[in-house]
Amino acid sequence: MNSRSFVRHLAFLLRPPVAAVAPLLAGCQTVxxxxxxxxxxxxxxGQITEEQAQSIVRTGExxxxxxxxxxxxxxxxxxxxxxxxxxxxxxxxxxSDLNRYVNLVGxxxxxxxxxxxxFGGYRFLVLDSDDINAxxxxxxxxxxxxxxxxxxxxxxxxxxxxxxxxxxVAHRHGLKAIKKSRWTGAFTTIVVEAGKxxxxxxxxxxxxxxxxxxxxxxxxxxxxxxxxxxxxxADAAAVRMLRRAGYDPHALIAMLEEMDRRLKPxxxxxxxxxxxxxxxxxxxxxxxxxxASVPPPAERQAxxxxxxxxx
Numbered sequence: 001m002n003s004r005s006f007v008r009h010l011a012f013l014l015r016p017p018v019a020a021v022a023p024l025l026a027g028c029q030t031v032x033x034x035x036x037x038x039x040x041x042x043x044x045x046g047q048i049t050e051e052q053a054q055s056i057v058r059t060g061e062x063x064x065x066x067x068x069x070x071x072x073x074x075x076x077x078x079x080x081x082x083x084x085x086x087x088x089x090x091x092x093x094x095x096s097d098l099n100r101y102v103n104l105v106g107x108x109x110x111x112x113x114x115x116x117x118x119f120g121g122y123r124f125l126v127l128d129s130d131d132i133n134a135x136x137x138x139x140x141x142x143x144x145x146x147x148x149x150x151x152x153x154x155x156x157x158x159x160x161x162x163x164x165x166x167x168x169v170a171h172r173h174g175l176k177a178i179k180k181s182r183w184t185g186a187f188t189t190i191v192v193e194a195g196k197x198x199x200x201x202x203x204x205x206x207x208x209x210x211x212x213x214x215x216x217x218x219x220x221x222x223x224x225x226x227x228x229x230x231x232x233x234a235d236a237a238a239v240r241m242l243r244r245a246g247y248d249p250h251a252l253i254a255m256l257e258e259m260d261r262r263l264k265p266x267x268x269x270x271x272x273x274x275x276x277x278x279x280x281x282x283x284x285x286x287x288x289x290x291x292a293s294v295p296p297p298a299e300r301q302a303x304x305x306x307x308x309x310x311x
Contacts (some may be wrong), residue, residue: 033148070117072139075175079120079139086104086143087134090127093146095240099126105155106142113163114237115170120137122169124162131300134161136168138175149311151258154296155304156251160238163245164252167237173230188242228279235280239287249284250293256281 015294036057043053093099110116122140132151134144142165152158168174226234235252242249261276296304 007231012223018113024112034219075172076119076139079137079141079174083125083141083143084133084135087128087135090129090143090145093126093128094199095126098126098149098307098311101303102126102144102158102162105159107169107248109159109163109241109245110140110166112241113166113170114240118169122166132259134165136165138169138172140166140169142166142169146311149308151255151262152304152308153254155300156242156247156296157249157255158304159242159245160249160252160255163238163241163247164234166228166241167234168230170237171230171233173226173234176230231280232283235284240283243291247292248296249288249291253281255289256284 042054045049084128104125107122110122118140120139120141123140125143126143126149127143127145129145131145132146132147134142134148138140142162144161144165147160148161152161225231238252239249256277260281263277
């Protein structure tokens with residue numbers, strides 16, 4: 001077995017079948033067991049030295065530990081990288097008054113969330129895009145498109161959008177998504193470690209696979225969305241936040257109804273990254289219960305109308 005073939009066999013051994021994904025996500029112990037097994041096979045077949053085997057095991061231990069011990073600071077820097085990816089697709093909207101206003105509403109809401117503080121603080125930015133969408137990056141970096149803002153008819157509806165995204169941050173949905181997608185990169189790193197002495201071409205092949213894990217992160221957060229369970233949690237968090245902050249939680253239903261009217265099956269915006277609004281509306285109604293809807297104060301609506309003009 002040549003060095004190239006060995007790297008490929010390692011990659012195959014470390015690639016979990018679909019049925020094994022959930023157990024693999026259990027934590028560092030699984031990574032340790034897998035890396036020890038791969039190391040033992042390599043030594044037994046004479047393809048790697050004892051020193052290389054120890055290196056594989058050390059890498060597996062450190063990777064597993066890192067995956068379970070991401071700090072708030074780690075989360076912040078991951079969120080910055082994710083937001084940079086989003087900004088590469090959709091530039092920021094150059095209107096300081098609008099961005100200040102969205103930050104005022106968003107940061108005020110965050111104080112009423114179950115996670116009022118993050119390492120870098122909550123930050124909100126409007127994207128210059130007609131798509132109807134919003135993104136919650138790990139650590140509290142939240143972006144919302146002009147297309148989404150145009151759907152909002154009141155400040156309460158804007159607050160509902162932002163509260164939902166804050167809910168994703170509070171539940172660390174972005175971090176959980178990244179952890180899952182980065183398992184590919186974690187396992188590939190073991191291959192890289194094993195391939196350090198196997199030749200430049202083999203190492204380059206493994207490194208390219210590792211770099212592909214970054215694409216997995218973008219796929220999860222930007223293209224695939226968080227999933228039905230996460231959306232349900234974020235909606236529930238939004239209802240609690242809106243109530244605590246004095247906004248009408250029925251505004252979330254109003255936004256979901258408007259999104260449902262604008263839904264284009266197969267579209268590239270929220271239709272691609274969010275579950276059917278009809279299901280979410282039903283669940284949000286049950287969360288609100290018999291609470292009556294209250295119109296927004298005139299001062300609040302005047303402020304909203306003035307800032308949103310021309311969006």
